Amino acid sequence: MATTTLAKAVNAALRAALEDDPKVVLMGEDIGRLGGVFRVTDGLQKDFGDHRVKDTPLAESGIVGTAIGLALRGYRPVVEIQFDGFVFPAYDQIVTQLAKMRARSGGRIALPVVIRIPYGGGIGAVEHHSESPEALFAHVAGLRVVSPSNAADAYTMLRQAVAGDDPVIYLEPKRRYYDKGEVDPAASPHPLHSARVIRLGRDATVLAYGPTVRTALEAAAVAEEEGTSVEVVDLRSVSPVDFDTVEASVRRTGRLVVVHEAPVFFGTGAEIAAHVTERCFDRLEAPVLRVGGFHMPYPPARTEHAYLPDLDRILDAVERVLAY
Amino acid sequence: MVQLLTPHGERVHHPDYDIEPTPGELREMYRRMALTRRVDAEGVTLQRQGELGLWPSSLGQEAAQVGSGLALRADDHVFPSYRDHGVALARQVDPLHIFRLFRGVSHGGWDPAEKNFHLYTLVIGSQVLHATGYAMGVADDDADSAVVVYFGDGATSQGDVSEAFNFAAVYDAPVVFFCQNNQWAISQGVERQSKVPIHRRAAGFGLHGVRVDGNDVLACLAVTRAAVERARQGREATLVEAFTYRMGAHTTSDDPTRYRQSAELTQWARKDPIARLEKYLLNHGWADADFVAGVGEEGDRLAQHIKESVRTMPDPDLTEFFDLTYAGEHRQVTEEREWFKEYEASFVEGS
Numbered sequence: 001m002a003t004t005t006l007a008k009a010v011n012a013a014l015r016a017a018l019e020d021d022p023k024v025v026l027m028g029e030d031i032g033r034l035g036g037v038f039r040v041t042d043g044l045q046k047d048f049g050d051h052r053v054k055d056t057p058l059a060e061s062g063i064v065g066t067a068i069g070l071a072l073r074g075y076r077p078v079v080e081i082q083f084d085g086f087v088f089p090a091y092d093q094i095v096t097q098l099a100k101m102r103a104r105s106g107g108r109i110a111l112p113v114v115i116r117i118p119y120g121g122g123i124g125a126v127e128h129h130s131e132s133p134e135a136l137f138a139h140v141a142g143l144r145v146v147s148p149s150n151a152a153d154a155y156t157m158l159r160q161a162v163a164g165d166d167p168v169i170y171l172e173p174k175r176r177y178y179d180k181g182e183v184d185p186a187a188s189p190h191p192l193h194s195a196r197v198i199r200l201g202r203d204a205t206v207l208a209y210g211p212t213v214r215t216a217l218e219a220a221a222v223a224e225e226e227g228t229s230v231e232v233v234d235l236r237s238v239s240p241v242d243f244d245t246v247e248a249s250v251r252r253t254g255r256l257v258v259v260h261e262a263p264v265f266f267g268t269g270a271e272i273a274a275h276v277t278e279r280c281f282d283r284l285e286a287p288v289l290r291v292g293g294f295h296m297p298y299p300p301a302r303t304e305h306a307y308l309p310d311l312d313r314i315l316d317a318v319e320r321v322l323a324y
Numbered sequence: 325m326v327q328l329l330t331p332h333g334e335r336v337h338h339p340d341y342d343i344e345p346t347p348g349e350l351r352e353m354y355r356r357m358a359l360t361r362r363v364d365a366e367g368v369t370l371q372r373q374g375e376l377g378l379w380p381s382s383l384g385q386e387a388a389q390v391g392s393g394l395a396l397r398a399d400d401h402v403f404p405s406y407r408d409h410g411v412a413l414a415r416q417v418d419p420l421h422i423f424r425l426f427r428g429v430s431h432g433g434w435d436p437a438e439k440n441f442h443l444y445t446l447v448i449g450s451q452v453l454h455a456t457g458y459a460m461g462v463a464d465d466d467a468d469s470a471v472v473v474y475f476g477d478g479a480t481s482q483g484d485v486s487e488a489f490n491f492a493a494v495y496d497a498p499v500v501f502f503c504q505n506n507q508w509a510i511s512q513g514v515e516r517q518s519k520v521p522i523h524r525r526a527a528g529f530g531l532h533g534v535r536v537d538g539n540d541v542l543a544c545l546a547v548t549r550a551a552v553e554r555a556r557q558g559r560e561a562t563l564v565e566a567f568t569y570r571m572g573a574h575t576t577s578d579d580p581t582r583y584r585q586s587a588e589l590t591q592w593a594r595k596d597p598i599a600r601l602e603k604y605l606l607n608h609g610w611a612d613a614d615f616v617a618g619v620g621e622e623g624d625r626l627a628q629h630i631k632e633s634v635r636t637m638p639d640p641d642l643t644e645f646f647d648l649t650y651a652g653e654h655r656q657v658t659e660e661r662e663w664f665k666e667y668e669a670s671f672v673e674g675s
Binding site: 025051061064065071074089097103104106165166239241242 | 453483484491494650656
């Protein structure tokens with residue numbers, strides 16, 4: 001058990017994966033000599049060599065396309081895309097090839113490729129460095145999409161993603177890279193695609209994942225001071241979604257607010273609202289509300305405090321579901 | 325342009341790419357090309373009869389496909405595009421796999437490891453990166469296998485193909501880029517895809533480039549054999565431009581009379597790959613009319629087998645496809661599969 005940052009937990013998980021399985025290789029732009037622009041892969045090329053930690057040409061489609069080829073050869077590539085907004089040159093290879101090749105083969109081949117993407121806003125970045133593309137991947141059959149919210153999950157979920165035989169989009173909440181938490185590599189992990197109730201409450205459920213989980217917990221603490229008991233669920237996995245855990249929470253509280261940074265329009269929250277409505281319509285005391293980004297390109301950094309779902313916007317939504 | 329057999333069936337020599345196949349090997353090349361043509365013709369026919377949804381014809385490209393395919397060892401890995409029926413036959417892939425795809429009962433469905441022949445890839449140029457990554461893995465394994473990837477002149481316009489050229493060069497990947505320049509990407513001539521001859525692009529990437537007569541099976545075999553050998557030796561990857569011609573339509577959905585002249589077909593028909601090898605074999609007494617007729621009969625039997633098999637291929641049940649998407653369980657897939665099964669069963673029970 002050690003206290004470490006989320007970024008260092010990712011590093012530790014990559015190191016352990018490289019140590020455990022000689023077929024694991026890392027690929028990405030500037031991940032070797034530099035250690036990545038966020039230093040997440042710091043020291044790994046030095047210790048494992050440039051065949052296992054590959055600094056690639058600056059071409060995202062090329063990185064993912066060759067990772068597919070390496071996977072077909074029996075390797076387990078873990079790819080880093082430098083920033084969320086840089087994944088789209090590789091989107092065709094991910095959606096058209098990586099996600100579909102197993103089905104194309106009649107289930108005969110596996111493509112154990114993990115694509116790590118630092119995602120989300122809140123770091124004062126320029127355009128294309130603050131996006132949340134999870135719904136664009138969750139909509140594609142053949143991909144798994146997960147996002148840890150804390151250091152412990154960052155470690156265990158990445159180990160599980162690398163060990164699995166399906167492609168995984170692993171979204172790292174970059175503004176939480178330096179949040180610290182306890183990481184115990186020996187602890188028995190929760191299943192990769194399970195959601196977790198991380199705070200019990202009676203009056204309403206707030207569901208979040210990745211960078212908004214901390215915000216949701218902060219909102220719940222403030223609500224408690226105001227006499228409202230908020231349950232918080234960390235979704236952890238966007239594809240598949242653990243609706244059993246979500247449903248059980250909603251059945252306890254009768255109200256649901258879904259929070260994510262991505263635009264709410266056609267987003268993860270919409271899918272969750274639809275499922276929850278189908279599963280426990282009889283128990284809902286209010287419509288499911290969504291708190292998230294607006295239907296605009298991610299705005300310039302000086303405005304992102306207003307764009308991102310914050311504590312006040314979450315509390316506002318909690319008040320509105322309670323007002324029904 | 326490397327040529328070892330003229331359109332008139334005369335043997336010529338090239339200082340860098342000379343091979344002397346035995347008469348038996350020559351007959352086998354002829355046989356594979358003739359079978360490819362027969363299988364391809366059956367594909368067109370079955371589509372016209374409504375048995376297939378689509379068929380992309382390989383007519384005219386038999387030498388490029390069979391010659392290059394026969395240059396490989398069993399452990400070499402092939403990444404085809406979707407018109408490479410001759411390569412499939414050269415690798416002894418069951419042609420019924422390809423017919424299942426174009427009938428619409430599978431998206432391919434064969435095991436790429438069985439003959440080291442990857443699935444057909446329909447999105448243009450994507451497989452060129454897969455082949456390059458596979459070859460990077462071969463190099464990391466310190467293996468001496470080679471990887472050959474097939475694509476067309478149109479694919480050279482795709483960014484993925486340029487990225488693959490670059491990755492192969494900077495990682496010294498043992499890959500052969502085999503471009504069949506069949507002069508047409510659906511309706512657009514090669515001049516719309518590339519300002520310079522395709523093989524000359526190699527130099528800018530640090531690849532070895534060579535243009536070969538794609539209707540000359542001997543030259544295609546020799547050039548590919550040399551390229552594969554370069555790959556095994558860890559020398560720079562090769563871009564082969566096989567200069568050939570798509571005698572048929574792009575696919576059975578296409579109408580080439582809207583964009584090309586019949587005179588062009590007449591001109592290319594004189595360069596037919598099978599006719600020139602047949603002349604060469606007959607002139608030297610390495611084959612006779614009985615041999616030619618025998619290959620024709622073998623082709624007819626194969627076509628008959630394909631026709632009967634295709635017509636009786638059962639339609640798969642949609643239920644099977646739920647389980648092909650993921651290797652592990654996915655809750656939403658499981659829920660949808662179970663719902664669908666119950667829904668279907670509700671009709672069977674008549675309840």
